[in-house]
Amino acid sequence: MRHSGNTNPPGRQKLIKALSTLLKTKHFQAITTAEIAATAGVTEGLIYKYFKDKQDLLYQVLYEHFTAFHLEVKQRMAPAETAVDKVEILIRSSLKSYTENRVFARMLLLEVRSTPAYFATDAYGVARGFARTLRGVIEDGIARGEIDRRIDPLLLTKCILGSIEHACLGEILFSRQLDVDSTTATLSHILFHGVRAQ
Amino acid sequence: MRHSGNTNPPGRQKLIKALSTLLKTKHFQAITTAEIAATAGVTEGLIYKYFKDKQDLLYQVLYEHFTAFHLEVKQRMAPAETAVDKVEILIRSSLKSYTENRVFARMLLLEVRSTPAYFATDAYGVARGFARTLRGVIEDGIARGEIDRRIDPLLLTKCILGSIEHACLGEILFSRQLDVDSTTATLSHILFHGVRAQ
DNA sequence: TTGGTAAGGTAAGTAACGCTTACTTACCAG
DNA sequence: CTGGTAAGTAAGCGTTACTTACCTTACCAA
Structure with a gap:
């Protein structure tokens, strides 16, 4: 399921962009949640606010x-x-x-x-x-x-x-x-x- | 690389068989090393004797x-x-x-x-x-x-x-x-x- | 017999990672 | 103001892949 509701908070957008960026240089399994959060400039916990995992x-x-x-x-x-x-x-x-x-x-x-x-x-x-x-x-x-x-x-x-x-x-x-x-x-x-x- | 040398110890065979069995019911990422070892009837450490990871x-x-x-x-x-x-x-x-x-x-x-x-x-x-x-x-x-x-x-x-x-x-x-x-x-x-x- | 060696296997631990929980801050309608 | 909710944080917990050091057995030469 996609993110339901009509809002698209900046934190969520930053996380999606961060993963897109990281995927350019390494494959998904080698990317850590800490890395994604750091690249997005937010904390790790926020990932689980907007995404199941x-x-x-x-x-x-x-x-x-x-x-x-x-x-x-x-x-x-x-x-x-x-x-x-x-x-x-x-x-x-x-x-x-x-x-x-x-x-x-x-x-x-x-x-x-x-x-x-x-x-x-x-x-x-x-x-x-x-x-x-x-x-x-x-x-x-x-x-x-x-x-x-x-x-x-x-x-x-x-x-x-x-x-x-x-x-x-x-x-x-x-x-x-x-x-x-x-x-x-x-x-x-x-x-x-x-x-x-x- | 494959297992080199001309021996094929029982522990190694048991591990391969164990993973084959487990794959019938769940996908690879959901199978733990502990599970593989238990199914094979050996300890976890033995996996790393015969396989890189x-x-x-x-x-x-x-x-x-x-x-x-x-x-x-x-x-x-x-x-x-x-x-x-x-x-x-x-x-x-x-x-x-x-x-x-x-x-x-x-x-x-x-x-x-x-x-x-x-x-x-x-x-x-x-x-x-x-x-x-x-x-x-x-x-x-x-x-x-x-x-x-x-x-x-x-x-x-x-x-x-x-x-x-x-x-x-x-x-x-x-x-x-x-x-x-x-x-x-x-x-x-x-x-x-x-x-x-x- | 003995002593050395190497292979087969074990036990216990560690670092890292994914994910959770409890909390704080910002915003806004009534 | 005040109450409620959405956005975001901090810290830690449990699991998991992997490592290290150690034990046991079998074999064989001197």
Whole structure:
């Protein structure tokens, strides 16, 4: 659950910003609550006023990033006319966002998934919403006769999301560069034309 | 690094077995060293005789499972003649193994990735070897004219592995059943024929 | 037999960390 | 003023991963 109520006290904002900053230089498990509080300029106890526990703070940082990301992708896809174009935009946007914002990518692809509690959070809710958006595009493409109707839209959604993640995971892990355009092109080619020769 | 030397003392074996057992009922972070030792019937200190730390114990449990899995997949692929058949066998074997051995799947897909230390372990080395095996099959398929030579084999490898993982992740997380055969068939169809209508 | 050595295993403790509790201060409506 | 509530603090408590020093047993050479 997200912070309920309509206030957003400065202490809470400072804590979220502090963790975001710290995640740039070290991974979550190596960051202590004392460190977060010190960086935010508040005391440790305040964390537990606004967040259930240390993990919950991480989830809310992710939630803020992910919500913005989801919105951006939807806006970029909007002008495209065909489902195929929309999917390609989603792939490109995702790869671009992951490589440009590696803290966010590490959080989403590596950090948060390690504990079951994540899958009950609002952040995971956004992830599901993102998948639902993609699924909607695919179902639309099937309805319009663009995409083969024998294919299960849910599985194709998973396939696309999995491919995107794995396509950039190595680069994110080892801080290597990624050619977003050529990766997008190859990924689209595989998905839409298949890999068989001829 | 794995336990070096040619001995494998009973205490070490008991610890590995104990963690494997405990992972069936709770996730790694919720398991304490005291619990592992008690389950194994040894004292806590012995963990640090054979393993660098608690995480290292997890990595070695994973190493044992993963090595066996990799070997099994290679053996199953061997009789197949075409690259396309081999890939389909790899997909089916992976899905089957993940769904039948969910502790292993959770470890591999969720638990271990959360800390950077994993990517320097032998277990990750096996994961890389598995990817290399698949890549070899694909390169062979390209050389034989089965697979479109314009496609980057490395990216196709990542695409396949990512699709497999995402195809069963939800089922593993929420303990749902997975139809291995139909999932394999659809995944293969997407990869080899593409998703475009006609 | 003896004495040295090394491996297998134990017991007790420690520092650090996440989290809680009880308290203070600031603000604001009636 | 006054009462109530939200924001923030200070200090400590329990757990947990990990360390250190020690004990026991088996083996083998002189």
